[in-house]
Amino acid sequence: MEGKDYLKGRGAQYNPHNKFVQDVYGKFHIEAIDSFEEESNKTIFIPSEGKSLVHKVDSPDVGMAFSANPYQGCEHGCIYCYARNSHQYWDMGSGLDFERKIIVKTNAVELFEKFITRKNWNFTPIHLSGNTDCYQPIEREKKLTRDILQTALHYKQPISIITKNALILRDKDILSELAKLGLLKVFVSITSLNEDTRQKIEPRTVTAKQRLRVVEELANCNIPIGVNVAPVIPGLTDTEIPQILKASSDAGAKWANYIIVRLNGQIGEIFKDWLQVAYPDRCDKIWNSILSCHHGQVNNSNFGERMKGTGNIAEIIRNVFKLHCLKNKLNLEPFEYAKIDRLHYRDTQLSLF
Template identity: 50%
Template sequence: MDSKEEEYFKGRGAQLNPNNKFFGQSYVQEYIEGLDEPFLTSDSTKFIATYPKAILSKVDSPDIGFYQSLNPYQGCEHGCIYCYARNSHEYWGYSAGLDFERKILVKYNAVELLEKEFDRKGYIPEPVFMSGNTDCYQPIERKLGITRQLLNTFLTYKHPVSIISKNVLMLRDLDILAALAELGLVSVSVTINSLREEVRRKMEPRTATATARLKLIEKLAEKNIPVSLMIAPIVPGINSDEMPALIKYAADAGARWASYTIVRLNGAIANIFRDWVYKNYPAGAEKIIHGIEACHGGKLNDSKWGRRIRGDGETAEGIRQLFKIAVRKYMGQETYPVLRTDLFERPNRDMQLRLF
């Protein structure tokens, strides 16, 4: 086997496990001849039970478009190489690289905490964004069903919720999503950033195909569930040319509006992505890196609100114009729906007990 093949972790996005910046010391293998056997590492995914004290996170970024988010899982087995949530894994004592994909923290008390928050005296309902950090429909959800229970809680309390995902497991919950949609309480964004299978397999190794995600959009639209396309992220030199086709196919499937982000490589993600791009696109790696830098003032990341998501400069402006033209041509002027907050109600616990 070629040495390069030996170094590549198939089925994973990150190809290294960098040191957590919060750790002053870490174990590394520097001299293989000094060990009887190499460092033992596990390629399997581990699921770690957690029981946080709160489940809703306040968001104070004015360019995000939502004010509170809910993430039943921390870390994500989808393994998307660009994921900004990788950095947050370091706060839990893990690496933003392979650990992010192989050590998934499960919030087993998520439903209990959400009910407790909704029952809190003085709680004022405002839309909750699910998957603001990591995908609520990642593979382990098929077994645990925490997201489905959470959606049922939103329906019980008639509370608005928005969801973003790239996993067709969402089809399992069409019944609850349709009931929420009938009340004007839900919107869904489906993320697709390439129609080319070779790009998806490299960039998002454990996700559904673009064809399957377009089918998800179609099924959601058939149930009158407001659904949009999120093209995220655009990476100049890899998928920036696909925007018009993505918007057309999504519109044909029933997506009502679209949005996009330009990749930004903040924190530990910069080195993880750089390693990945040289291994997967060796001939074009420099051009891809420079294309990203061109969108962020010569850097791989720009944290300034407003500018960080859409980028700046000629390359970013070209992407913005291409997006506007494609949306105008294929989708028209429809925008994000305003979800209702006036229906919120707490269930009658005494009535529930009598029913049982």
């Protein structure tokens, strides 16, 4: 990723204009008299007290009914991240702002507890990291995710987690207890085993080797663990599917899923800008391969198609994935949460009010 003024350690290289903001601020003429202060590339953290944390997920094809995100924005900087667009609702950009202006929901634990102790709550599983990674670097200091998990354990609230950060291993003690009760499943995202590729598409994440270590250590703790080969980027990472599935199975994974990259909203222009610098020799091939999976567009919002894609390339990816899941004995049986008698816990919750 060489090039003049290229921002190493970041995915996006600029901020596309926020569609909700009318005014534009930027450096347009170098001969201007007024001074212009360039924004720092350093990550900043913005404390915020939210009104809610757990949200219902209306999309029928994402595999979750409710999600909770203690952080908004993600320092991992994954160039393809679908959550980038949501940063615009905070009057920030979906490009660089998403990676270096992280909102910390300081009252996340209190909001989580308030939600799951409602009189009519039926203990449907809640997914952590539905929008941004709950184990991104700032979690090491803030420990919001750990405290949420502790609260979930106390009330016997079922949880699912998806992450690409080895920091999850810090919480093996709580995760193990949730798993013993049948209240937890964890998925680790692995996009590429190639370290050069990983550094380009996910600049501030841990290596694939570390992620496989996460799978192995959690499996050794009898924690239900799977891998998410996501997103598959046709023309770039699709050929790695067999190797990722074998390595994951060898490490102890029991389940696997995949998603073909789709570039919704402003992600398309951010991704293409990055692609032209990161892979100038393969830019057109990769871009056209993505188009072929979404009816000639880079995004398809149709439920049932948007995650797995359509067309010849998407079908090849689907067949390869199914074949190597079978070869590596993945997805042999579905995961099911345990059924727990809630009467005692309901009485405990009501006593709090």
